[in-house]
Amino acid sequence: MKALVLSGGAGTRLRPITHTSAKQLVPVANKPVLFYGLEAIAEAGITEVGVIVGDTAAEIREAIGDGSDFGIKVTYLQQDAPLGLAHAVLIARDFLGDDDFVMYLGDNFIVGGITDLVDSFRTDRPDAQILLTKVPNPTSFGVAELDTDGRVVALEEKPKEPKSDLALVGVYLFTPAVHEAVRSIEPSWRGELEITHAIQWLIDQDRDVRSTTISGYWKDTGNVTDMLEVNRLVLETVEPCREGSVDENTEVIGRVRIEKGAQVTRSRIVGPAIIGAGSVVSDAYIGPSTSVSEECRIVDSEIEYSIVLKGASITGVRRVEASLIGRAVEVTPAPRNPSVHRLVLGDHSKVQISS
Known part of the structure; x- marks a missing residue:
């Protein structure tokens, strides 16, 4: 079994920090978020890891190296533009071969790792296994609809009117069946090849798509609020x-x-x-x-x-x-006289000033 770790992406919600740094390398408890994912993959017994990189490739390469510090072997795969998660699977075809694999979003944080999930997948080998968690704002995520038996019947990316509050966590497990799926879908209205569309294709083809709803802690650390909350949680340990x-x-x-x-x-x-x-x-x-x-x-x-x-x-x-x-x-403090605010801010900055 192999792993595919997505470390491209522009990190627009963390600007201006991500104007000069990869979002996956912003530290939580003084360790980059990406490192927690790589450690979880190694703990699950997976050693061959493909890392999808984009504009911040040089910084990601410098941080991870050949992967030996994590007990893994890393192959870097260049994605010239952020064209979607399914596109990442598409360009990783040669690396993945005919192996099963876990796809892990590099800015996601899951308490407890993924070892149990990987072990279960290795035993049962459904065509796809997704992780779900209940969220208060499902319009911001890929959302799953389950039938009365708990089977996945439909997926929708960032729906305006979500049919459930079950969001897809940024960890997916696939057999080689997904390669036909990513070749069979068209770009979404966002111009991206959505992994939700690929999984929906598998469902429509009556393939075995299963889900696990996690009750533990998960965060997409794509914004400052979530990053601070994850930092708080990790510091407790x-x-x-x-x-x-x-x-x-x-x-x-x-x-x-x-x-x-x-x-x-x-x-x-x-x-x-x-x-x-x-x-x-x-x-x-x-x-x-x-x-x-x-x-x-x-x-x-x-x-x-x-x-x-x-x-x-x-x-x-x-x-x-x-x-x-x-x-x-x-x-530093602003000069007391005159009473003014002096600001030098990058694009897309957010500032709160006490009046």
Whole structure:
């Protein structure tokens, strides 16, 4: 069995962060989201992994390498444009051959991994197996309709009037039967080859399509709100440690990880939280559910429920909450006189200002 991991995509909902970084490499608890998926695939006993890449191919390649750090062997497959999940299967045909495979969206996060699902699929070998979960906003997802026996009878991509609240999770399992399906469908109104259409084709051909509804935690980390929530969840499981230096005037409460080379002085840190390697925290408050990446500076400031990426600095800022701070960003107070806001913002930025 092989795996196909999708790591293309523009990440428009995470702009401006994704103008300069792949969305799959934005860190959760100081580890890229993509790495959690690769680890789950390796834990399921799958070693041959095809990684679909797009415009951020160089960055993805640098981060993953040959896959040996994860116990897998990686083959990179270039997708010249984001033309849909079924298109990714289409261009991966030679790599996949006649093997069964799991397709995993690289920006998805599933607690508990996929080992049980893969083992079940290997035993039963339906033509397709999909994961479903109940969501409050099904119009934003691919949605499945089940019959009274729980079998999949129809799928629809981002329906205006959804027939259920069961959304497709970004993990799919297929036999080689899916290759005929992706060749048989036409692009949707979005101009993409939809995997939901390919699975619907299998259903229409009376092929064996099964579903598993998961009750555990799943998130598509494609926006800041979900990214922060996943970060909070993962931090709850992080093992506390103090590999960096913490002076006697600092108070550390709860599950806190202070990594090698970090320096914390005259501060208060309330976990769960991580202070990355080589970072400096001084005269500051780091609140719960906060990840500070490596080589950051948090000085005379307060921050809580946030993610701070590599090399960022926050100095003299009274309070930062529910924020995603990009790499090498500088956050400082505005001059008090005159009382104005001075902003330098990238395209598609979102800013909230207290009046």
